[in-house]
Amino acid sequence: MGLLTQQPPPVGPDVPAEQTIPPLPRLVAVEGAASAEKAEAPAAPVDVCDTGMDRGVLLDLALKTAFTVPQCNTEWVARQLHLPQVVAGELLEQLRTDHLLEVLGQAGPFGYRFSISQRGRDRASRLLEVSGYVGPAPVSLAAYAAFLDWQLSHASRVTPGQVESALDSLVLTPEAAQVAGLAISSGRSLFVSGPPGNGKTSLGRLLHEALAGHLWVPHCLALESSIIRVYDPQLHQLFDVRAEQSWAVDQRWVCIRRPLIIAGGETTLASFDLAYSSSLRYYEAPLHLKANGGTFLIDDFGRQRVDPHELLNRWIIPLEHQVDYLTLHTGQKIQIPFRQMLIVATNLPPEAVTDPAFLRRMGYRLRLGKPSPEQYADIFRRYAARYGLAVPQDLLARLLARYRAESRDLRACEPRDLMERVRDICKFRDTPLELTEELLALAWVGYFGN
């Protein structure tokens, strides 16, 4: 008698599992946590064939999982692999038939207790030398690419209202706000330049907020036996979908907020390659793979320890073809989707760090120059209001006159910076927070150093 309560469908040489499964996962409607709206989620696989994965890859992973503990049961293995019990049961049954596992007894109505056999141990050790990955089962690269494409084609349109509310905290010219809105709604890339402190980073981060909704990403991808970790708890933010629905959902996928990934001055070209850990023997996805479905902000461009032209050339093919090519440590090249809003921000003169071939491929370009005196005053009043401070009459006029007298360019970040120093002074003196000429003059000297 077989161990399974439910017999798996026949899978043999004449029924090639991979070819019978279309790459797009089956979908199931679940209820969102935030509202009663229905959302599509990848449906839990009903058997090994339905996972869309090579059976051998899943068997190897199940064996390595069993190898990590003295004994295990079906339910535990299912939880480790993020697969339904019936699927884990099918894998364990196969491992038992192959004499890699031994049955110790029944565990619950649907499962068994197992321990790994000596033969299983030998095989698991050899497998771990090739790939050290033990964890949630992977999805195929084809399923990842197809589902990403499906999700983006079904994502709600970015509306002018969403852009307006995302950029609400910034004071921008109507033109700048429109270009930024066009970039995010079209999904085309955006190149932002301008002197320091005038809102490039803020605009990049805030613009992302206009991308509403969630995205399903896999814990990991597999390409033959190579595993690439995609979901990154440090960079991705979980988005709730009601837990009680979870039995219906394929747990190999995670529901996240559409990602915002920022590559700052510390970035090297290696950040855009697969990172192979020789001790763990599997790959970590590069930043732009983790940014798929969201926004990828390359900030402080030109300050990286890489030649800026080399860094820009890296994006020419992805921008043109919406795919990128990564190299496995075996030398094999793989094609991954590049489906994200790329924002490149720099305070260096664009002519110095870019070339026409690159700029031609950027969807939109935006220069955030110094604010006008009126914009500066607007930003100043907004910050004062945020701190609950009254702005005395003439204070702003005298502040702007001081900029002129010292031939100092206005910067959009300075109202905040000066007010923060006023706050420091009041705190230090233990006096109530207020805005006066005297406090602002001291803040000025402390900030500008004259």
Ligand SMILES: Nc1ncnc2c1ncn2[C@@H]1O[C@H](COP(=O)(O)OP(=O)(O)OP(=O)(O)O)[C@@H](O)[C@H]1O
């Ligand atoms: N247009 C603006 N409206 C309101 N506040 C702004 C604006 N621009 C900048 N600020 C304020 O200045 C701060 C610094 O701006 P931000 O870091 O975005 O500048 P940046 O252009 O990226 O500078 P850098 O070139 O030095 O990186 C922001 O956090 C925000 O408080």
Ligand SMILES: [Mg+2]
């Ligand atoms: Mg910046």
